[in-house]
Amino acid sequence: MKKSQRASNGLWIALLCLFMLSPGLSAARPAQRNIILSTTTSTQDSGLLDVLIPIFEKKTGYFVKTIAVGSGQAMAMGQKGEADVLLVHSPAAEKKFIAEGYGVNRRIIMHNDFVIVGPPSDRAGIKGVKSAAEAFKKIAAANVIFMSRGDNSGTHAKEKVIWKAAGITPGGQKWHQETGLGMGQTLAVAAEKKTYTLADRGTYLALKKNLGLDILTEGDAILLNIYHVIEVNPLKWPRVNAAGAKAFADFMVSKQTQKIIETFGVEKFGSPLFFPDAGKKEEALGK
Amino acid sequence: MDIVVEGIKHAFILLLTLDREVLGITWLSLKISGSATFLSMFIGVSVGTAVALNQFPGRRFVVSLINTGMGLPPVVVGLFVTISLWRHGPLGFLEILYTPTAIVIAQTVIATPIVMGISLAAIQHLPANLKLQILALGATRLQMVWMLVKEARLPLLAAVMAGFGGVISEVGASIMVGGNIKGYSRVLTTATVMETGKGNFDIAMALSIILLLLAFTINAILTHIQQRERPR
Numbered sequence: 001m002k003k004s005q006r007a008s009n010g011l012w013i014a015l016l017c018l019f020m021l022s023p024g025l026s027a028a029r030p031a032q033r034n035i036i037l038s039t040t041t042s043t044q045d046s047g048l049l050d051v052l053i054p055i056f057e058k059k060t061g062y063f064v065k066t067i068a069v070g071s072g073q074a075m076a077m078g079q080k081g082e083a084d085v086l087l088v089h090s091p092a093a094e095k096k097f098i099a100e101g102y103g104v105n106r107r108i109i110m111h112n113d114f115v116i117v118g119p120p121s122d123r124a125g126i127k128g129v130k131s132a133a134e135a136f137k138k139i140a141a142a143n144v145i146f147m148s149r150g151d152n153s154g155t156h157a158k159e160k161v162i163w164k165a166a167g168i169t170p171g172g173q174k175w176h177q178e179t180g181l182g183m184g185q186t187l188a189v190a191a192e193k194k195t196y197t198l199a200d201r202g203t204y205l206a207l208k209k210n211l212g213l214d215i216l217t218e219g220d221a222i223l224l225n226i227y228h229v230i231e232v233n234p235l236k237w238p239r240v241n242a243a244g245a246k247a248f249a250d251f252m253v254s255k256q257t258q259k260i261i262e263t264f265g266v267e268k269f270g271s272p273l274f275f276p277d278a279g280k281k282e283e284a285l286g287k
Numbered sequence: 288m289d290i291v292v293e294g295i296k297h298a299f300i301l302l303l304t305l306d307r308e309v310l311g312i313t314w315l316s317l318k319i320s321g322s323a324t325f326l327s328m329f330i331g332v333s334v335g336t337a338v339a340l341n342q343f344p345g346r347r348f349v350v351s352l353i354n355t356g357m358g359l360p361p362v363v364v365g366l367f368v369t370i371s372l373w374r375h376g377p378l379g380f381l382e383i384l385y386t387p388t389a390i391v392i393a394q395t396v397i398a399t400p401i402v403m404g405i406s407l408a409a410i411q412h413l414p415a416n417l418k419l420q421i422l423a424l425g426a427t428r429l430q431m432v433w434m435l436v437k438e439a440r441l442p443l444l445a446a447v448m449a450g451f452g453g454v455i456s457e458v459g460a461s462i463m464v465g466g467n468i469k470g471y472s473r474v475l476t477t478a479t480v481m482e483t484g485k486g487n488f489d490i491a492m493a494l495s496i497i498l499l500l501l502a503f504t505i506n507a508i509l510t511h512i513q514q515r516e517r518p519r
Binding site for chain 2: 034036041044045047050053063065066067068080081082182183184185187188206207209210211237239
């Protein structure tokens with residue numbers, strides 16, 4: 001009897017210790033300290049935010065909660081007032097978001113570009129084709145599989161724009177498959193199945209070593225990938241941390257940050273992943 | 288297969304060099320899932336025992352409900368907890384979405400039915416006469432329950448292990464309610480998903496191996512307690 005009692009006491013003490021060490025329960029910070037940044041996966045997967053956010057936090061004392069999702073979901077969160085500030089790359093949807101009054105102060109941050117990647121065998125023969133729409137037409141005509149994100153992300157939105165420019169409706173076609181996953185995973189699926197896909201250059205460069213997919217089409221103006229920062233409208237949602245959102249957006253367009261963006265990735269990939277654009281006009285890019 | 292070897296090598300390098308980020312993530316996983324298991328043990332064993340020892344109308348329905356809950360998909364729990372904890376949701380005033388506390392809540396919801404279902408079966412499985420014998424010896428009802436729980440120690444600890452195993456390995460809810468925030472709510476499973484997405488398969492593999500080691504260590508401790516010689 002005694003021994004079993006000791007055993008059960010031991011268990012209780014062990015579990016009690018675990019419970020007392022439990023996190024968060026006492027870590028309630030003042031609400032205004034927290035900023036919820038809803039952003040696309042590419043900014044996180046490329047490692048850019050891991051560099052920028054600690055600097056911002058140190059400078060301002062804010063605590064940034066980065067939620068990396070697709071641009072579509074990021075804006076849905078903003079629409080519900082569940083995020084304070086957005087860093088997204090889906091221009092058409094962003095303009096609608098602003099027009100409907102959900103966001104304010106949309107400012108350009110940086111750009112890079114999308115590339116059409118595929119297996120080196122290139123059955124559709126799109127290598128060197130200058131126009132993205134032309135390349136998509138060839139893929140459709142050759143009846144080879146194109147792997148789509150299918151997740152309402154900025155990349156998916158761009159893909160739809162290109163299909164439209166090509167005059168093709170890919171929905172329901174056998175050669176058009178959707179993963180519903182992030183960029184990294186979609187690239188992995190495309191590589192495994194030796195299919196074509198559209199990717200942002202940053203994520204592609206970061207994953208290149210494991211993929212065996214080549215860049216086949218690049219440089220078309222339609223492939224431009226522009227990132228904007230948007231503050232969620234505090235008039236619509238009073239609980240939104242407007243001051244924090246503004247501080248973060250101001251930080252993103254500041255000289256110091258733009259300088260960091262300019263050199264980010266050069267050491268690792270040999271070329272920058274993003275090009276800083278603060279203060280520029282969207283229409284002036286890619287010309 | 289190179290990636291597995293690389294992963295194992297990487298895991299040991301990370302552990303031996305006491306990589307601060309990885310240790311932090313591991314420690315956080317243990318704290319969160321440990322707390323959730325502890326809470327679910329409380330609720331699960333007590334409610335499970337109560338249902339096992341009592342007869343009431345609709346009992347079968349309740350038992351079916353508990354048994355169904357044992358298979359609650361973590362993403363479903365994650366979605367419900369997220370919606371409840373939204374700033375403008377019913378529990379928004381708590382302001383705990385995207386915190387470790389939110390993960391503890393979600394994991395408790397996942398683990399509780401598991402612990403409850405196994406506890407219920409364990410207590411109900413005890414010989415019916417045992418209950419009468421204990422009462423006949425003059426024990427109060429509370430003492431009787433305590434003795435039954437001790438009698439069912441083996442399956443009850445199995446229940447706790449199943450609960451812990453369910454939450455330490457779960458990723459759907461943790462990523463939704465925790466947000467995978469670096470140095471704050473990033474746990475082993477969510478970090479593994481992220482590193483896989485980034486294409487860092489060796490780091491993802493290393494994190495997986497650390498997760499397996501952690502799960503094994505905790506279960507080894509619980510098994511040690513469970514399998515001690517029973518004095519009689």
